[in-house]
Amino acid sequence: AQSVAQPEDQVNVAEGNPLTVKCTYSVSGNPYLFWYVQYPNRGLQFLLKYITGDNLVKGSYGFEAEFNKSQTSFHLKKPSALVSDSALYFCAVRALYNNNDMRFGAGTRLTVKP
Amino acid sequence: DTGVSQNPRHKITKRGQNVTFRCDPISEHNRLYWYRQTLGQGPEFLTYFQNEAQLEKSRLLSDRFSAERPKGSFSTLEIQRTEQGDSAMYLCASSLGPGGENYGYTFGSGTRLTVV
Numbered sequence: 001a002q003s004v005a006q007p008e009d010q011v012n013v014a015e016g017n018p019l020t021v022k023c024t025y026s027v028s029g030n031p032y033l034f035w036y037v038q039y040p041n042r043g044l045q046f047l048l049k050y051i052t053g054d055n056l057v058k059g060s061y062g063f064e065a066e067f068n069k070s071q072t073s074f075h076l077k078k079p080s081a082l083v084s085d086s087a088l089y090f091c092a093v094r095a096l097y098n099n100n101d102m103r104f105g106a107g108t109r110l111t112v113k114p
Numbered sequence: 115d116t117g118v119s120q121n122p123r124h125k126i127t128k129r130g131q132n133v134t135f136r137c138d139p140i141s142e143h144n145r146l147y148w149y150r151q152t153l154g155q156g157p158e159f160l161t162y163f164q165n166e167a168q169l170e171k172s173r174l175l176s177d178r179f180s181a182e183r184p185k186g187s188f189s190t191l192e193i194q195r196t197e198q199g200d201s202a203m204y205l206c207a208s209s210l211g212p213g214g215e216n217y218g219y220t221f222g223s224g225t226r227l228t229v230v
Contacts, residue, residue: 034218041223043223046218101159102219
């Protein structure tokens with residue numbers, strides 16, 4: 001079955017600095033990869049996805065992610081962090097053959113300090 | 115349509131009581147998912163509906179849990195004889211499928227259950 005690992009429980013960056021939130025995945029066949037963000041007392045909000053095509057995908061709020069097949073990674077990035085980016089970020093993977101089983105990582109708490 | 119709606123937002127219940135949660139998906143979405151999220155973990159898949167048919171259930175969904183989507187619109191998740199281990203955030207999501215799930219799910223704000 002597919003799985004996702006987010007190796008960092010917590011990422012701290014200063015406002016204006018670039019940020020990276022790491023994600024690696026395991027899946028049989030081609031993956032569908034997603035990033036979601038969760039603010040306090042809110043549901044998960046879709047940020048971006050990779051299905052096929054360019055390895056660098058752009059999403060909401062200036063976020064982007066790079067798909068690396070050889071390293072089985074899908075790291076989330078942003079060139080310049082904002083304090084308002086502080087939230088919980090989840091990486092998720094779904095196998096192409098299984099429409100109904102999306103597996104989430106444990107989440108990474110991003111804190112952006114002014 | 116303001117997205118996926120879940121009620122109640124919070125539920126505190128005594129151990130052994132039954133609870134029921136409701137999810138109203140985006141109206142045109144035919145697929146509906148239930149997830150459970152515990153503190154420090156990502157959401158875990160519980161069950162999935164396409165229209166009114168429940169097509170898949172996780173092993174996490176014990177026989178105390180039952181979900182319905184009687185008219186293919188809103189869904190309910192019932193937990194019977196609640197246990198303290200049931201305390202979690204219960205998330206509902208919907209998507210348009212087949213194919214729409216490739217573009218991500220739309221999640222509700224969740225129902226936080228506390229069993230005391």
